[in-house]
Amino acid sequence: MASVGNDDGEQISLNIMPMLDIFSILILFLLMSFSTDPVSHDLNGSVELPESDTLNSLDEVPTVAITRKELIVNDKTIAPINAGELPKKYISQGAVYDVFKELEKLAEANKKFVKKENKKNASTLTIEIDKGHSFKLIKSIMVSAQQAEFVVFKMMVSKSRG
């Protein structure tokens, strides 16, 4: 019980126990939801991830983001997305040439790093995709990445807590 006195000698006491109870519960909840994931990533504002029961955590920041409005590679906007589709001028032979060019640069840098550090081949690409996009759009990005020698894809999902 916390108390305060005034000049007349009156004591006003404040019951702080309920506040302590709330604080304890809040801390317990926050500690339980505290993330232990190796990488913390802020989702793009116009991306809603689908829910999945996967146990694999995100271990690298995504290189490609397919948001509702645009296609982003390495934080660089490549093309706008209108009604879930890329404008036709960006697509040739089922792939997006600008995505291929960007990923090719990345693949080259990866190869140099692998050679220098004597590490395993890093042909893995992490992609952030909005849950409403069709496979047609996803396929065109994957085909572009495939041409740049990326063959393993880590598709980001929201872990369901069920």
Added chain:
Amino acid sequence: MSKKRKSLDPVKDAMVELNVMPFIDIFSLLCTFLLFSAVFVSIGVMEVQVPFLSNAAPPKAEEKKKSTRNLEIKIEVSKKDVKLTSSFTEEPVNENTQAYGLDSSGLTEMHKQLVSLKLDHPDSDSVTLFIDDEVVYDEIVDVLDQIKLRYPSDSPNVSSQNNEGKDVFLYQKVIFGSVLL
């Protein structure tokens, strides 16, 4: 009978008040720190592969002869349904196709069929997925969940190991067969 003696010690009789203010200060700071650092959406990943061309030498005739009869699993996903086809790489092929709905009950049935295939053929660890262009990412993830993940209700004898050596997958390797230039 013993008589209870009244305590005459004035120090013992005094009210002891606990100063909880430092305790509240610590709690407030801890709350603020946790609220700032809390991540309310936990992000995970689903790993898939795409087919690729290799410049490795083709298998020799002797090796070809040695090859065993393996189980191949193909899943075709369309807006309407999901078709699961199992067949063998050598004669007798014994091809078997079953269709399931793209809703949760249909996908659960498909998962049960995959579990029974895994129980019969524990060596098979890959599934090839063919997806129609109109299928959305949300639906693809639902199908992937049923292919890859092992649920507590599944038999403990069905599992593939992940990169950390933990038995968590039903079929670890999923190949997007339709991603070809």
